[in-house]
Amino acid sequence: MxxxxxxxxxxxxxxxxxxxxxxxxxxxxxxxxxxxxxxxxxxxxxxxxxxxxxxxxxxxxxxxxxxxxxxxxKQKIQAVIEKVKQTGYFNPDQNGEYFLFWQSTYIGFDFRQGTILYIRIYPGNVMDVIGLDAYSLVRTEVDGSKLSLYTKFSTLPMIPLKTGAASSIANHLHAMSYKGYRYSFDFNDVLKKKCHEMATLTGMPVPELM
Known part of the structure; x- marks a missing residue:
């Protein structure tokens, strides 16, 4: 692991x-x-x-x-974002991108297609690249500037975010869950197939979530 x-x-x-x-x-x-x-x-x-x-x-x-x-x-994360955009399943809205500079974390929303991209580089030089849709999360919790995203991944059951935009991000997620998106693709599965390319691009491993 x-x-x-x-x-x-x-x-x-x-x-x-x-x-x-x-x-x-x-x-x-x-x-x-x-x-x-x-x-x-x-x-x-x-x-x-x-x-x-x-x-x-x-x-x-x-x-x-x-x-x-x-x-x-941040440069590595931006390179990955561009790689994800090439799939055609993610084109973030201008007011739907949040970059947590000091935490080396990014979360972006494509409101038209209903996709969400989460990227984080950890201190161990490991990078998570996770594709979510409007129904991927079990629940969200906001406590001031702390946002907890509970997922269906057993190897990463909770994604923590600490940002002044915690409420805004949670509101985006809640609104998307009521939009009635229909998917003909699995966004995270699309990104899984790109893990090797992303690891080669950034020089750091991208764990496959289960």
Whole structure:
């Protein structure tokens, strides 16, 4: 079974929490203090400049790295979206696309054909590409910015989304379930047959959902 979250992810979350709680406060405090001394002292030492500038570099480096990774993943997701469009079963509406940049997640709606595309790249460099229709979900739950999509897939029974547009996405899903779409195709089955192409395109595995 392909692991979406690697074993080190738990320790990364702990380190991230500690950085937000103590690291940011400490780096900002020392950065301001040392740079103030360096700028006001008539003859500041080289170490004062190094420590002052180094604190700000250490503060912004993690954000820069995360943004770079998220940007590269967004490019991969966009490449997959274009590949899915070529099937002819998905042409998202302009107001029906949601890209969760920092979560490397996309969900889009084709209201005319009644298809929904969900893509997410996980920390373990594993990518889910899931095709849904208006009747694929068992239920949806909204709790503030948290949206839970319960599916019929035993290997991925729940899709979590955290976004300010949680209510809007849920409203799209609810409205589609009442549109009375009729399908002559299985959208997710169409995408299953493209898994190898998508994996080759992005350089990461695409698990087949059961």
């Amino acid at each position: 392909i692991e979406r979250f690697p074993k080190w992810w738990f320790f990364y979350l702990i380190a991230k929490a500690l950085f937000y709680v103590a690291g940011i406060i400490g780096l900002v405090s020392y950065g301001i203090m040392y740079l103030t001394v360096a700028l006001t002292h008539p003859n500041p030492s080289l170490s004062t400049w190094i420590i002052g500038i180094g604190c700000w570099v250490l503060l912004f480096t993690p954000f820069a790295i995360n943004r770079f990774i998220a940007t590269k993943r």
